[in-house]
Amino acid sequence: MFNNLSDKLDKALHVLKGHGSITEVNVAETLKEVRRALLDADVNFKIAKEFTVRVKEKALGQNVLTTLQPGQLMVKIVKDELTELMGGDAAGLNLSGTPTVILMSGLQGSGKTTFSGKLANFLKTKKTKKPLLVACDVYRPAAIDQLHVVGDQLNIEVYSDKGNNDPVAIAQAGIAHAKANGHNVVIIDTAGRLAVDEAMMTEISNIHKAIEPQETLFVVDSMTGQDAVNTAKAFNDVLNFDGVILTKLDGDTRGGAAISIKSVVNKPIKFIGTGEKMEAIDIFYPARMADRILGMGDVVSLVERAQDQFDEEEARKLQKKIAKNQFGFDDFLKQIQQIKKMGNMKDLVGMIPGAGKMMKDIDIDDDAFKHIEAIIHSMTVEERTNPSIINASRKKRIGKGSGTSVTQVNQLLKQFDQMSKMMKMMQGGGGKRMMQAMKN
Ligand code: GDP
Secondary structure: OOHHHHHHHHHHHHOOOOOOOOOHHHHHHHHHHHHHHHHHOOOOHHHHHHHHHHHHHHHHHHHHHOOOOHHHHHHHHHHHHHHHHOOOOOOOOOOOOOOEEEEEEOOOOOOHHHHHHHHHHHHHHHOOOOEEEEEOOOOOHHHHHHHHHHHHHHOOOEEOOOOOOOHHHHHHHHHHHHHHOOOOEEEEEOOOOOOOOHHHHHHHHHHHHHHOOOEEEEEEEHHHOHHHHHHHHHHHHHHOOOEEEEEOOOOOOOOHHHHHHHHHHOOOEEEEEOOOOOOOEEEOOHHHHHHHHOOOOOHHHHHHHHHHHOOHHHHHHHHHHHHOOOOOHHHHHHHHHHHHHOOOHHHHHHOOOOHHHHOOOOOOOOOOOHHHHHHHHOOOHHHHHOHHHOOHHHHHHHHHHHOOOHHHHHHHHHHHHHHHHHHHHHHHHHHHHHHHHHHO
16 A cells, blocks of 8 residues: 555655754755655645645754654654545444434445445344445445445345436335345445436435435545545545545555545544455544554554454364363464455555565565465365374375475475464463563
8 A cells, every 4th residue: 555655755754864953954954855745646746745844843843842863853753644545533423313324425436335234244243233225326226235235245235226317216115125134334336427427416405405414425436636635625525524534445546535535525534444355444534544654554454354353152162172281273264364354465565564675676565365275175084183293205196286386295294383382381381481581
């Protein structure tokens, strides 16, 4: 995420390292580079200029009041200003109303349908809500089918009325259906066009007026940079929406939309989409995003993602297995699958402070566990539960079956063995003993 911008800001802020104090001259030099980095990331010109003016005032004003090194002070000021620019505090959803009605708006391809599914799933799992998805795209039957596919996948009901070409009527009927069937949230997916046009604006505006939603969300593809900001402005003029959803932040996004949108439309970014899977949704926290932009990682989000995948019951079972020396390759496979659910590898590595920068030139395979999984899948049930029986001829067979080499099989067996030993040691009170030994 935002690799280029992070890199350039890092270089710009580096200028001050080694300087004993902040002066008009070195601040100007640094901020020239900061502004260039922001413009390259497709941040609106006016916003980039105002940003650097504010940072300069703060830097020169605070210089004498702090014990921080000039470089550190500048990083802190830039971080605070970036946070403020992106909205300050995280903004929640208004979930009042029985049911709560959420209207999705945005251009075609922005990720509305995908996000409707993600949000329904988020509300179901995190807020124990019973959502209903409503398909109001009357122009593309495929869009209705797509929402049904998403709904089936998530086990969330979808209301649609193929053949009816009045989106206002469908939205109203959807809400009535929700009321009659105990749904407390209704998410209405609407039709988008390839570009802003009057017919689309009139249609979404009519739906908006008729159903008076608690939340009107504008979905935008972050890859579109300044266009995203302009489209947001056009939709906001008509809908006065409540929040922005920034999708496709997992891609090679330059960052301009994330940084500019709040101050152009004065509406908060509420969620971000970070992948095509239904789990790839995050609440937008401006401060965490600023940390990530400045290459400081985002440990809080990383821990939260891990907690989301953590299942206490499973953990207890696993603990028992380890204690009884029964941890096998099937359990290992389950662990890998849990890690994979946390998100794509590049994204996860980017959340570790410093790691993103260190590993920016290393191509991290999105499917980093591909070989390990293939090797385990090529083992028999017996081999998975009791790896010690894997002799030379079995290794050969496993290598062949998984499209890997005997060396790779050996590597995995060795790693697995070391891991099992370590887990056993931690279980047997060894963890405590190790900590004690370190203290002494
Ligand atoms: P709609 O026309 O606005 O309903 O857009 P869709 O929901 O159909 O999404 C358009 C395309 O973008 C689909 O291929 C989605 O899988 C993809 N997409 C949506 N959100 C994300 C995201 O956060 N990351 C990535 N990489 N792809 C996304």
